[in-house]
Amino acid sequence: MNQNTQIALVTGASSGIGSATAKLLAESGFRVIGAGRNVEALETLCAALGDQFFPLALDVNDWDSVSTLFDRLPMEYHQIDVLVNNAGHDIGGRRRFDEGDVEQWVNIIETNISGVVRVTKLIVEGMVARGAGHVVNMGSVAGLHGYASGAMYSASKHAIHGFSESLRLDYVGSGIRVTEILPGLVKTQFAANRFSYASDNEEKAEEFYQSAGKWLIPEDIARSIVFALQQPENVTISQLVVVPS
Numbered sequence: 466m467n468q469n470t471q472i473a474l475v476t477g478a479s480s481g482i483g484s485a486t487a488k489l490l491a492e493s494g495f496r497v498i499g500a501g502r503n504v505e506a507l508e509t510l511c512a513a514l515g516d517q518f519f520p521l522a523l524d525v526n527d528w529d530s531v532s533t534l535f536d537r538l539p540m541e542y543h544q545i546d547v548l549v550n551n552a553g554h555d556i557g558g559r560r561r562f563d564e565g566d567v568e569q570w571v572n573i574i575e576t577n578i579s580g581v582v583r584v585t586k587l588i589v590e591g592m593v594a595r596g597a598g599h600v601v602n603m604g605s606v607a608g609l610h611g612y613a614s615g616a617m618y619s620a621s622k623h624a625i626h627g628f629s630e631s632l633r634l635d636y637v638g639s640g641i642r643v644t645e646i647l648p649g650l651v652k653t654q655f656a657a658n659r660f661s662y663a664s665d666n667e668e669k670a671e672e673f674y675q676s677a678g679k680w681l682i683p684e685d686i687a688r689s690i691v692f693a694l695q696q697p698e699n700v701t702i703s704q705l706v707v708v709p710s
């Protein structure tokens with residue numbers, strides 16, 4: 466491997482935005498560690514991207530899985546320059562708060578906030594030691610404004626907003642940059658997963674997108690991430706709000 470090749474870890478690379486981001490990063494010259502629980506999907510991506518890509522089994526909700534991450538990585542992938550905290554969900558969401566399931570509500574917080582905290586804590590230590598790195602957190606416009614039937618998802622993305630703002634200030638002058646990406650609606654498996662409590666979840670998801678009338682595609686967000694990463698060292702893209710035209 467070229468010594469100058471940057472290494473990016475993308476969580477939730479098995480689907481949607483994470484998958485498109487892993488692909489575009491690989492095409493842009495990064496070596497990419499694509500992480501997730503669905504190893505079969507990661508291996509399919511690996512077959513398409515070749516040795517630019519390493520599939521990593523990872524459950525961001527499980528500290529044992531996160532803390533042993535380096536044990537499952539070849540040595541040449543240990544120096545992670547870029548962390549894209551993308552894994553997240555709204556499973557059980559789009560319901561009035563009292564109508565939802567408490568385990569599902571708590572799991573949204575576990576994955577979307579605690580998962581980001583676990584992975585960032587592990588990876589940022591190397592960045593601090595090297596005095597260089599870039600953390601990209603996947604926020605949402607739901608992190609700027611609440612909406613009906615979105616209490617937990619919106620709460621989780623508000624937390625990502627605050628986390629990103631504060632993390633950026635922690636590392637001012639250290640060589641570590643922090644970017645928050647805040648997408649509007651993107652067409653992925655996200656909506657079908659959200660409605661997984663219903664047997665017609667795929668239909669519900671399609672209705673949801675059609676009623677919105679317009680949406681982004683994962684590649685739109687992947688481009689925004691690569692744009693933020695490709696800025697010169699003196700430039701930090703602090704936040705990028707990306708919505709359908």
Ligand SMILES: NC(=O)c1ccc[n+]([C@@H]2O[C@H](COP(=O)([O-])OP(=O)(O)OC[C@H]3O[C@@H](n4cnc5c(N)ncnc54)[C@H](OP(=O)(O)O)[C@@H]3O)[C@@H](O)[C@H]2O)c1
Nearest residue numbers: 477479480481482501502503524525552553605651653655
């Ligand atoms: N779609 C939208 O409209 C939209 C808008 C704004 C922000 N976002 C954010 O964008 C991110 C990606 O969403 P998406 O739309 O691409 O949804 P998606 O297609 O459902 O992908 C979600 C990804 O998160 C991963 N994930 C979930 N739980 C995980 C866990 N415990 N450990 C590791 N990975 C886990 C999944 O991987 P495995 O199942 O393999 O673990 C999957 O790759 C999320 O943070 C979401 O909140 C989405």
